[in-house]
Amino acid sequence: MNQVVKVVEAEGILDGSNATQIRRQISQCLTGGANVILLDFKAVTFIDSSGLGALVASLKTVRSSKAQLYICSICDQVKILFELTSMNRVFRVFADRAEFEREIVRS
Amino acid sequence: MTQILLIDDDPTTRLVLKRALQRQGYDIVVANDGQQGLDIARDAKPGLIICDWMMPGIDGLEVCRQVKRSLHLSTTFFILLTARGGLEDRIVGLDTGADEFLAKPIDIGELQARVRAGLRISELSRVLQLQTRQLREELSEASGYVKTLLPPPFAYERLSVETCFIPSAQLGGDCYDFQWLDDDRLAIYLLDASGHGVGAALLSVSVFNLLHARLLPDSDFFSPDTILKALNDAFQSKTQTSENTTNSFFHEKYFTIWYGVYDVKTRQLTYAGAGHPPAQLVTSTGGKTEVRALGAPSLPIGLFPDADYQSESVEVAPNSALYVFSDGIYDFLTDDEVAWGLDAFCKLLATDPACRRSLDDIVKSARQQNRERAFNDDLSLMRVRFFDRQDLS
Numbered sequence: 206m207n208q209v210v211k212v213v214e215a216e217g218i219l220d221g222s223n224a225t226q227i228r229r230q231i232s233q234c235l236t237g238g239a240n241v242i243l244l245d246f247k248a249v250t251f252i253d254s255s256g257l258g259a260l261v262a263s264l265k266t267v268r269s270s271k272a273q274l275y276i277c278s279i280c281d282q283v284k285i286l287f288e289l290t291s292m293n294r295v296f297r298v299f300a301d302r303a304e305f306e307r308e309i310v311r312s
Numbered sequence: 313m314t315q316i317l318l319i320d321d322d323p324t325t326r327l328v329l330k331r332a333l334q335r336q337g338y339d340i341v342v343a344n345d346g347q348q349g350l351d352i353a354r355d356a357k358p359g360l361i362i363c364d365w366m367m368p369g370i371d372g373l374e375v376c377r378q379v380k381r382s383l384h385l386s387t388t389f390f391i392l393l394t395a396r397g398g399l400e401d402r403i404v405g406l407d408t409g410a411d412e413f414l415a416k417p418i419d420i421g422e423l424q425a426r427v428r429a430g431l432r433i434s435e436l437s438r439v440l441q442l443q444t445r446q447l448r449e450e451l452s453e454a455s456g457y458v459k460t461l462l463p464p465p466f467a468y469e470r471l472s473v474e475t476c477f478i479p480s481a482q483l484g485g486d487c488y489d490f491q492w493l494d495d496d497r498l499a500i501y502l503l504d505a506s507g508h509g510v511g512a513a514l515l516s517v518s519v520f521n522l523l524h525a526r527l528l529p530d531s532d533f534f535s536p537d538t539i540l541k542a543l544n545d546a547f548q549s550k551t552q553t554s555e556n557t558t559n560s561f562f563h564e565k566y567f568t569i570w571y572g573v574y575d576v577k578t579r580q581l582t583y584a585g586a587g588h589p590p591a592q593l594v595t596s597t598g599g600k601t602e603v604r605a606l607g608a609p610s611l612p613i614g615l616f617p618d619a620d621y622q623s624e625s626v627e628v629a630p631n632s633a634l635y636v637f638s639d640g641i642y643d644f645l646t647d648d649e650v651a652w653g654l655d656a657f658c659k660l661l662a663t664d665p666a667c668r669r670s671l672d673d674i675v676k677s678a679r680q681q682n683r684e685r686a687f688n689d690d691l692s693l694m695r696v697r698f699f700d701r702q703d704l705s
Binding site: 250254255257258280281286289291 | 504506549563564568590609611612615616639643645649651653
């Protein structure tokens, strides 16, 4: 199967309100035929509990479409949140976009 | 009926406008100058004010400024009458808070249309204000209810429990409880439902009720991991597929919890966490202070049906203190735009080895680190102090 990669970027504080926007973007990627989606959180400074809930919901949406969701470039706050909630075992997280491209993207 | 206040120093204009509006069936009060206008406005609280700009004494612009600054009049629709047609004047008027302008000489048809439009908006603002107040009252009532559920602090010769609870908005998703399961064993738990507001509070309260009444099937209340597993079975959040169902209450909702059982006879504390910040056990022996994190990383409750939870145990040394809390106490941005963090909070706890600082004082120290100087998330903090065993029979 052909790999169709799409990147979704977010910035600032990821809470209930702007997580909805990310969910919409992910849905658009899926309808656009993407089967590998990367969430680039380089500019995200903080994720709260609602934001985390939306990420998990997105992951389930992506998986039910037989696609893959990855995350890269998370800040310390997100790292700690992911560790405490075991999300680092649920999401595959890459240090940066380059690592994602090396590991996942087929040239 | 909505009243209209007409303020103009010119008797002819007053008369003409008053008649024109009265013919439309409006209740009109008139004032001859700015000061009288303000006095009547404060007294009568009209739905709409028509005010001449150019008046001796307090002019129309100043009347407008004072009306818009007043708590009870700020939503009153304000029409400025002006012979000044310049754009800059209109900008000054709008910036002062005027909602509409009417140029002199006044066209009666236009006046009546502007008043109709103004009253529609004024009515909408009034209804909105009323509903906001009702909503706030209901939230405060709900928040009062949550507070009645939470147990008061408690102390006896073997241990004491202190608590601190600060909901973010009025209503939050945090809850905690402690209760004796039998003569020797005390269950202690604290949970944090995702999000804020009514949804989070309802989820939090329903979990609280199940635990408090010990109504959870297939679980042993002495065994934390079975509690977490049973909760995870009972509270699976609906995702994606819920778009087809009418009830989407649990959509994307989940909670984190720390649950522990302390046996005063054996001094064993058995605990498990579900995606919750680890509780911190502060022990001071021989001048050395140890802060130990209790609780391994694990999935929150409600996100994944197959989540696995493990109980662990620790022997609690005399004169130790256990801090159980929600992430609101450390998970916020500081002035440097970075998160303060769990480590920083634990360091703060370590600076008080005897655990004598009041919880309010600890919360105050944390709040000073927050760039908002306030907490944007719900916060609860519990401290259990374990006393020396010498007085145990």
